[in-house]
Amino acid sequence: MFLFAIVGAGTAGCILANRLSVKHSVLLLEAGGPLPAAVEVPTFYEYVERSEDLNYFYTSIPQIHALNRVLNLPTYC
Secondary structure, eight states: OOSEEEEOOSHHHHHHHHHHTTTSOEEEEOSSSSOOGGGGOGGGHHHHHHOTTTBOOEEOOOBGGGTTBOOEEOOBO
8 A cells, every 4th residue: 555646757756756755655657658769869759749659739728928829748658
């Protein structure tokens, strides 16, 4: 049984899990498996950004200081 469950193994999730695990039992959950090599190669960025298998296609709300544009937030699974 775990005392804490952290969803997301990004920078903040990993740091939090590390600090909590010193004294408590922690479950760290992350979506997906290992990233494909295409994520590591800058020339494949466009492919990764448009791939339904690798991207959740999150977007921001309209940004006031960016002329109300909606920005893509690529999140790789």
